[in-house]
Amino acid sequence: MISIKRINRILLTVLPAFAFFVTHASAATPFISLKGRVADPEIQQMPGGKTRLYAIVSECPFNGMILSGSANFKSKMIELKVGFNEPFTMMIPLLARRMYMILRYEDNLLGRKWVNDNNNVYILENGDDLRCVLSKNDIRFTGKGSARLNCQTDLHQAKFILKDRTTLFNAGQFSAIYSKQKKGIDSAIKVQKAVINRYRSRIGREMADILTANIYGLAYNSFLAGVRMTGSVEEYSAFLASELYNDIRNFKGPVLPQSILAAAPLYTDFLFERELTLTRLFDGMQLEANAEPRHIAAVYNRIKSGYSGVIRDKLLASFFLYWKTRPSITSFLEEGLSLAGQDRYRLVLINISEQLRVGADFFPFELEDTQGKLVRLSDLSEKLLIVDFWYTGCPGCANLKRAMAGVWQTYKDHPGVRFVSISIDKDREQWKRSVQTHEYTEPEAVNLYTGGAGKNHPVIKSLQIGAYPKMFIVKDGKVFSANPPWPSGPDTSTGTTREFIQLMQKGLQ
Template sequence: MMNKLKGWWNTANFKALSILLCFCLIVSFLHGQTVIEGQIDHSLGVDSFRITYTTNFVEHDEIFTRGTEIMVNVDDGRFKIELNESPAVFYVKFNLPKNRSDSIGNDYRILGNNANIFMIEPNSTVMINVLPQKVLFSGMSAPLMKCQFDLFSLYARMKKERISLSAAQGHFDHNASKEDVWKFLDAYKAVHDTAIHVAKDIISTYAFDSLTSNAIYYNFYGSVRFFEINYLNLKSAFSKDSLRAYFVGHYNEFYSDEKIPDESKNYLGQSNMYPRYLAYKTRTDISMRLAPLGRRIKPNLMLVDKLISERYRDHVYDQVALSSFLNRGTKEYMDDMFFMTLLGNIKNQEYKEYISEMRNKKSSGRKSYQFELEDEHGKIYRNADFKGKVILLDFWFTGCRGCIALHKNMKPVKERFKRNPDFVYVSVSIDTKKEMWKNSLASGDYTDDTDIKLWLGDLGKKHPIIKYYNIASYPTMIIIDGDDEIVAINPPNPYTEHNENALVNIIEEALNK
């Protein structure tokens, strides 16, 4: 009898302990940490640096504005970062201090490049040893980090090869022949195709699961293809008419959707750069088809989203449509019809919530940000100084080509309202250096004498007003009515007569409210 009781106790005890152990493991997993630690060689002189990280697709696509930023202290060459959440994956970018010394190798610059975002597994540890000429990885996530680092290195080499190619044969005058231009573009395309093939070989050397390999490959593929067609887009936009026709023709011959294999059917959904590329390519496909009709004809978001919905399904559509919205939504005026269509098509609840949030931020009737900003003479302006007036805020920065173009495009609109005392054009610079801002004011490239010229101070794009209006690109215009309420964010840029009339109508409606 005692033996039976003893056996029963051991069995029950074992089961209880097993359940308790499993519970502890689950709790440990749920509350586990992803740890990034390591050391930085003293000769590099780094006593602190920043990282920005995020844990979801929406924030990954806007990591610069929506990601969580952490200041990391380097004590006696050592640092440690603990990330407490446990999502499917972390996306992390390291913002190491710039160091242009000849003694610093490319590895340091690759790790600290703002464009390089690393995927790191949850509840894992990665050790990083930053040396003057080398960056070494160890720990559980070391293979994942090393593979991505190899791909970033490959991308840097591809970029140098692309620059060398352009320097050698990429500058054409108006007498250049189609054959010469297309010969260069064929070589340009080959550089990117080769990088894609090499990337596949690099990834194949690591024993990752299919989801991880897929995410890494499509991130690289999307990055390469995105900037490849971006170059063609810029060339077609800024070249003379004859050259422009050659670039447009080459794109339509080799890059249009029916000319390249569809890789989206194999995409599993863990990359942000791939859907971003597909969204940008959809827009570019339309632009290149419209190009023979005139350089100022551009597709709107509704047209782009319609083509996206025809090309892609399920999670691919959701991600591509969201990327299109994130990329253009900060630059274009969107009416309720667009929001309703997009919200009706997208199935992912997280994306729908984000789009609804942006819709609320962009909707008319919301109170404007209450600011106190100085002008070039040091005078402080507040919202109350413009009570009862319609304000057009123009956010810009020195070196922004689009900002210069907007300044030129706005001249007829300003002329139309210059005698109306109830309309005020307010130029807002995000330059962090006052001297740079004042030099740009003096140049006349960004502002007119009739503008009220305000400055955000040394906070620049980190000023609360930027977050309030969710500004992620420049120039950005915002119209505020006499009741201090938002009328429109990113109203039409008046680069065409149609857009000019649309902008004028919005201003006049606000004036007549």
């Protein structure tokens, strides 16, 4: 099991390394230039004769819905107001060597209809220098890197849409819906593979493989979302009896490295939609509603046991991003954090964990100190608390204590701050001896004991702590930070120790 130490250490090792790459890459090419115009005459009817044009770029390969609706990973929005055929220039900041972009504009007076759907995510690369023309049904590029983006436009335009679906649905011809859908998807995939072959020499083998994986998302995502959201027992029964259902259930995927599959923004979205669809309970008469706690748990367990490596990491990120507003997902967060291996996706989970817990009531503990005195959370309600959980023999707990040296020296005598150190040791005397060794905690801190209950104590279960050490900052009895940065040592002027102190200063305001 991965410890919270390793999770927080990302802030020390991964992010500085990534910042180093961006800084040095940016010295040569700080931006990707995107110039163009919107050639849609309808925007002349909008207020002021202008439309809202925006691009969202991210280092994370997700679909447009996630890119446009989440602040849980590094992303940037660039927004402009442009008129019909008016030249524009977007300077897109270089967030990574490879980035993912959605590019949209409003095309009606209400400003609610956007050209370019959530499955049309463009892949940008460092060094691109692009020009484009946007219209209602097309985006065309010229310049360096344009072949890659035009290939993606062609792939998107070749996806299958069942145009008479509503007519067939109203007529109750559900089997015909899935028969036509299968034929259309199979045909579209063949066309899309031919498109990739046409561009292969210009985009290179790696990008051709990424886009090959991506076509399965283009083929199935919107279709599966519709199946998943249906409330019709008859329609769902027809789906389960169809050849298309068997194709999806038995899908093996292209034989490509996981790094390639994960770099395709829509491939793992298809896998996620597949799990959402296949885990719904249906007894032939009653169809389970989406997002029931049992359904959420079933999806999580299939991801946990059915996948591995970076594909599982990305699916876990998708799971928590998709259901981040559902209270039941908190029971999976600690384990999800321990399973996530790749830094960019683990950081997504850390951010969600922080957002879900901040502002929540901290567990109202009543625990004994080393003198046998009962200490309550309410006794400390007017203090800003640094609360950590540890046990004797925990190497990470000892490392955290050493890393906290600068924070301890800064706040040990501060009247508004208390250090609260809670042990899950089962042996009371062992706990008291460990307190005196200074190895895991400072004897002058408020040292508390869970009464021998260990991991089964209500405070541990309520906070869903699954790995140690675990640290919180608590203000006015509520969680102020659920994942404060792992301090970098005694120097309070640099690194994550400085970040920790800045967070504390904010809490003291």
